[in-house]
Structures are given as C-alpha cells and as structure tokens.
Amino acid sequence: MRFDPMLGGGSGDGKLLKAIWDELNEKPATYLDVPLFRTYMERMTQLQITEKLAILADAAKYDASCASSGTVKRSSSKTGGIGSTEGMGICHAYAPDGRCISLLKILLTNSCIFDCHYCINRKSSNVRRAKFTAKEVVDLALNFYKRNYIEGLFLSSGIIKSSNYTMEQMVEVARSLREDHDFRGYIHLKTIPDADPELLEAAGRHADRLSINVELPTRAGLAALAPEKSQDRIEGAMGGLKTSILDGKDAKKKYRSAPNFAPAGQSTQMIVGADAATDSDIVRRANGLYDQFGLRRVYYSAFSPIPDASAVLPMQRPPLMREHRLYQSDWLMRFYGFAPQEVVDAAEPNGMLPLDIDPKLAWALKHRAQFPVDVNSAPKAMLWRVPGLGTKAVQSILRARRWRRLRLEDVGRLTVSITKIRPFLIADGWSPGGLTDMEHLRAMVAPKVEQLELFA
Numbered sequence: 463m464r465f466d467p468m469l470g471g472g473s474g475d476g477k478l479l480k481a482i483w484d485e486l487n488e489k490p491a492t493y494l495d496v497p498l499f500r501t502y503m504e505r506m507t508q509l510q511i512t513e514k515l516a517i518l519a520d521a522a523k524y525d526a527s528c529a530s531s532g533t534v535k536r537s538s539s540k541t542g543g544i545g546s547t548e549g550m551g552i553c554h555a556y557a558p559d560g561r562c563i564s565l566l567k568i569l570l571t572n573s574c575i576f577d578c579h580y581c582i583n584r585k586s587s588n589v590r591r592a593k594f595t596a597k598e599v600v601d602l603a604l605n606f607y608k609r610n611y612i613e614g615l616f617l618s619s620g621i622i623k624s625s626n627y628t629m630e631q632m633v634e635v636a637r638s639l640r641e642d643h644d645f646r647g648y649i650h651l652k653t654i655p656d657a658d659p660e661l662l663e664a665a666g667r668h669a670d671r672l673s674i675n676v677e678l679p680t681r682a683g684l685a686a687l688a689p690e691k692s693q694d695r696i697e698g699a700m701g702g703l704k705t706s707i708l709d710g711k712d713a714k715k716k717y718r719s720a721p722n723f724a725p726a727g728q729s730t731q732m733i734v735g736a737d738a739a740t741d742s743d744i745v746r747r748a749n750g751l752y753d754q755f756g757l758r759r760v761y762y763s764a765f766s767p768i769p770d771a772s773a774v775l776p777m778q779r780p781p782l783m784r785e786h787r788l789y790q791s792d793w794l795m796r797f798y799g800f801a802p803q804e805v806v807d808a809a810e811p812n813g814m815l816p817l818d819i820d821p822k823l824a825w826a827l828k829h830r831a832q833f834p835v836d837v838n839s840a841p842k843a844m845l846w847r848v849p850g851l852g853t854k855a856v857q858s859i860l861r862a863r864r865w866r867r868l869r870l871e872d873v874g875r876l877t878v879s880i881t882k883i884r885p886f887l888i889a890d891g892w893s894p895g896g897l898t899d900m901e902h903l904r905a906m907v908a909p910k911v912e913q914l915e916l917f918a
C-alpha cells in the first residue's frame with residue numbers, strides 16, 4: 463500500500479507528510495501502523511474541532527441568555543491590543559448561589575431545518591455550517607474544565623433531522639457529563655419546545671437550568687417571523703417544565719435523595735426590535751411569563767441585522783439602550799416592588815420607554831406628587847422608588863437611621879449621583895422646596911449625553 467501525500471493536509475503539514483511518506487516507503491505497512499500517520503490524523507481531527515469550535519461558538523453569541531450587553535463594540539483582533547467586548551466562546555452567568563461563573567457557550571450545530579427570519583442559522587442563510595458530536599462537546603467541556611477555563615456549559619442548537627433527534631443529542635451531552643464523568647459543574651441546556659416531554663424530563667434531570675425561547679413578544683410577531691414555531695407549543699412546554707421543577711422541589715423537601723430537576727429553574731429570551739412590539743407590550747409579556755411559568759429570568763436581546771437578512775426585517779438594529787432600559791424595567795418589577803402597569807406608565811405615549819433617562823426616574827417625574835420622601839421616616843417601599851437609590855443603599859439607610867438622623871451628604875455617600883436624588887428627598891438640613899415641581903427638572907437630572915453614548 464502506497465501513501466500519497468497529496469491526499470491531505472495544508473502547507474503547514476508538509477514536513478510531517480514527507481516524514482510519513484519516507485517512513486511508509488521504507489517499511490510498507492498499513493496506515494495506522496505508522497505512528498507518524500496517527501499523529502497526523504490526530505492533528506487533522508484537532509484542527510477540525512478547532513474550526514468547528516470557532517463556527518459554533520460564534521453562532522452561539524446571538525443568544526443573550528448569559529451574555530453581557532449594553533456597551534460599545536470594541537475588538538483588539540486587528541490592532542494587536544488586548545480584549546474585546548464581542549468575544550464569544552466563554553460567557554459569564556450567575557449561578558443560583560450568586561457566584562459569577564464562566565460557561566463554555568456553544569451550539570451543537572448551526573444547521574437548522576427551520577427558517578426563522580431573524581436567525582443567522584436559518585435554513586436559507588448562507589453561513590458555514592458545522593456540527594459537533596455529543597462526545598466532542600463532552601470532551602471539549604471536560605478539557606476546558608480541567609484547565610480551569612470554565613465552570614460549566616451553556617449548550618444550544620439548531621434543529622437537525624427533527625426536534626426529538628436534536629434534543630436526544632443535547633441530552634446525551636448532559637447525561638454523559640454527569641453519569642460517565644461525574645461532572646459536577648453547571649449545565650444550562652436550551653431546550654426545544656417541540657421535543658417529546660420525556661426528553662425534556664431527561665434534560666431536567668441532568669441540567670441545572672433549562673430555557674425555552676419565546677423568541678418574540680407577541681403572537682403576531684412569532685407568526686410573521688418564525689412561522690414554523692407556535693406560541694401554544696412553546697408555552698405548553700414551558701408549563702410542563704414549571705410543573706416538573708415544582709414537583710422536583712417538593713420531592714427534594716420530602717426525600718433528600720430525590721433526583722434534582724433543573725434546580726436553577728427555567729428562563730427565556732425575547733428578541734427586541736425585530737417586530738412592531740412596543741416596550742409596553744414587552745413589559746406586559748415578560749410579567750405574564752414570570753407569573754405563568756415561574757421563570758427565573760427573562761432575557762432581552764436587541765435584534766441585530768444579519769448577513770443576507772430577510773426582507774421582512776428592519777434594516778437597522780434598535781438602540782442597545784432600549785435593551786438596557788428593558789432590563790432596568792424588569793429589575794423594577796422583580797426587586798423594587800413596581801407593578802407592570804407602573805412600569806408601563808413610565809413609557810412615552812407611543813409605548814416606548816424613554817432612552818435618555820431610566821424608567822424609575824421617568825416614573826418619578828410623572829408622579830411628583832408622591833415626592834419628596836423623608837429619608838429619616840419613609841417606609842422601605844417608598845425609598846425604593848427614589849431615583850438613584852438602589853436596594854443596597856436603601857438597606858444601608860434603614861440600618862443607619864436606627865441610630866441617627868441622616869443628612870443629604872450621608873445619602874450621597876451611598877449613591878452615584880446626588881443631583882438625581884436631591885429633588886426627591888428630604889433629609890436633616892435639606893428640603894428640595896420647589897425643586898421637585900420645577901418645569902425643567904427632567905433636563906436637570908437626565909444624564910449628560912456623553913454618558914449615554916457609553917451604552918448607545
């Protein structure tokens with residue numbers, strides 16, 4: 463058997479191929495008996511994995527479920543500098559115990575039989591495709607984990623062959639990590655709503671968190687931009703997960719040995735700016751999802767124009783600040799006691815949250831009759847509503863005022879901007895007088911334009 467070096471390898475492999483050629487011609491053998499040939503094959507396989515990793519980690523960056531957002535694009539790839547705000551591959555997420563952890567964030571494959579208009583991986587998209595086997599993902603996760611690069615895995619996928627087939631592969635990754643390798647790190651699986659409930663059950667037994675994307679805020683938006691998806695099927699699957707998560711928690715309370723089911727709960731993601739939904743629509747929808755399915759998080763992802771975009775999509779991405787304002791409104795509902803209607807009240811008449819000021823400040827400016835509040839006597843719920851006072855600052859105020867009366871300077875030490883707080887607060891030695899009702903108050907307290915550009 464003769465070995466032909468022309469059969470494979472790029473120019474960088476020339477020396478290795480020549481050595482294999484010499485060895486084979488000296489001692490004819492089967493290819494696999496030649497150690498150098500084995501080395502070559504290993505290197506080729508490794509190259510393929512690296513290439514796949516580049517494609518599938520890049521394709522996963524569009525999923526916002528564990529990405530940081532709200533800053534300008536910067537990359538050092540062409541300047542020789544260090545760092546990038548658009549990096550992919552490893553992302554950060556918060557574990558249930560509050561720790562910030564690094565996750566390997568990849569797709570199993572970026573091939574897909576669906577054709578969602580907003581998605582770069584859709585069937586009709588002209589992108590390079592790649593697919594990992596379940597074993598390759600397991601090996602990658604273990605290798606990165608052992609080198610201390612990551613503390614867990616975030617795995618999503620396009621749909622190949624069928625929803626069940628794809629889900630089986632994803633479950634196999636989680637199963638193998640847990641059962642074959644006793645992997646104790648964090649696993650977040652993006653689940654496919656059309657897959658059989660048994661597969662979603664199996665996913666929940668191995669993963670810490672499951673998520674199903676609702677994709678778009680309205681039924682009409684989903685029908686227009688993801689015609690193969692169905693809101694009813696998505697919500698049916700989320701309802702099933704909610705039941706299993708609650709059952710899992712109950713069982714755990716009764717029997718410590720009961721198996722876990724997605725102990726970090728479920729989350730979802732909505733694309734912002736790809737359809738006509740307003741911020742008010744999005745806030746109401748998010749609130750409904752929290753109530754109905756007990757979600758841990760709703761993530762918002764500003765739609766970004768993709769290569770070969772479908773004609774039904776807007777030409778421009780929405781301002782990133784819009785995504786940021788939606789996260790702030792989400793925060794108001796979850797941690798500051800705001801009802802969804804109050805957040806919607808902060809929106810402009812066109813249903814959009816103002817971009818120049820945060821939604822708490824917008825609400826306060828519209829409800830000035832409720833201010834100023836006395837920092838030395840106001841209840842916690844009212845202090846939470848003061849623009850510029852975060853939950854930690856309020857906690858410190860409540861603790862400090864048990865021992866002494868607070869002055870404006872004391873509060874100033876707990877916040878970023880005393881200018882924002884002054885019109886809404888009474889403290890020892892300070893009363894805003896007519897400041898609260900001043901006509902130009904908004905212009906006075908709005909952040910300067912240069913600061914806005916950090917996020918625009």
Ligand code: SF4
Pocket residue numbers: 574575576577578581582583584585619620621688
């Ligand atoms: S199913 Fe998912 S991966 Fe496939 S086109 Fe739709 S959004 Fe993209």
